[in-house]
Amino acid sequence: MASDQMPRRHKLSIIPSVRPMVAEDVLHVSAIEQQVTPHPWRESQFLESVSKHYCLVLTLETKVIGYTIYTIVAGEAEILNIAIHPDYQGKGYGRQLLDHLMAIVYDQAERLYLEVRASNASAIHLYQEVGFVEICLRRNYYPTPSGPEDAIVMAIDFQFGL
Ligand SMILES: CC(C)(COP(=O)(O)OP(=O)(O)OC[C@H]1O[C@@H](n2cnc3c(N)ncnc32)[C@H](O)[C@@H]1OP(=O)(O)O)[C@@H](O)C(=O)NCCC(=O)NCCS
Numbered sequence: 117m118a119s120d121q122m123p124r125r126h127k128l129s130i131i132p133s134v135r136p137m138v139a140e141d142v143l144h145v146s147a148i149e150q151q152v153t154p155h156p157w158r159e160s161q162f163l164e165s166v167s168k169h170y171c172l173v174l175t176l177e178t179k180v181i182g183y184t185i186y187t188i189v190a191g192e193a194e195i196l197n198i199a200i201h202p203d204y205q206g207k208g209y210g211r212q213l214l215d216h217l218m219a220i221v222y223d224q225a226e227r228l229y230l231e232v233r234a235s236n237a238s239a240i241h242l243y244q245e246v247g248f249v250e251i252c253l254r255r256n257y258y259p260t261p262s263g264p265e266d267a268i269v270m271a272i273d274f275q276f277g278l
Pocket residue numbers: 123124125126152153197198199200201204205206207208209210211212231232233236237238239241242243245
């Protein structure tokens with residue numbers, strides 16, 4: 117395999133940790149969200165999620181650099197949001213947060229779903245790398261200023277183990 121085709125292996129210089137998100141994190145989380153997506157969640161959505169859903173933050177020392185929100189209902193889990201601060205993207209942190217989430221969900225759900233914009237190549241690549249497969253396409257699902265965009269629904273099945 118040519119070296120430019122080999123998967124990038126990351127060496128995390130400071131080991132990140134993962135903990136539950138609390139209301140005091142929401143300001144930081146919301147600031148990251150504003151930078152990573154043209155369609156950011158509102159602060160109130162994160163606050164509501166802290167009380168209604170499962171929410172994790174990824175920290176470097178005490179600094180919040182990433183987060184994820186997910187639900188588990190009747191054996192089915194769904195990732196509602198996941199992001200890494202732009203300064204820390206491409207360094208293996210998103211993979212680390214996803215691995216952590218999957219290890220938790222593995223004991224509590226048979227399947228984990230998510231929905232991703234068809235144009236979000238880096239996220240789709242990450243999901244495929246950890247074992248997600250496309251299960252359906254929702255055409256013209258997201259409105260955007262340049263016209264509607266498709267959503268890809270992806271899932272990973274835990275029945276046979278990770
Ligand atoms: C998607 C996201 C969470 C990934 O986090 P990250 O820390 O940048 O990803 P990692 O560094 O852990 O990369 C893990 C894998 O993702 C893929 N990936 C990450 N960045 C990529 C890029 N720019 N191009 C292609 N693949 C990429 C690769 O498969 C990579 O594996 P490799 O390093 O072995 O090649 C992050 O880029 C992000 O916050 N994006 C904006 C918000 C968003 O799109 N969230 C997802 C909504 S569904």
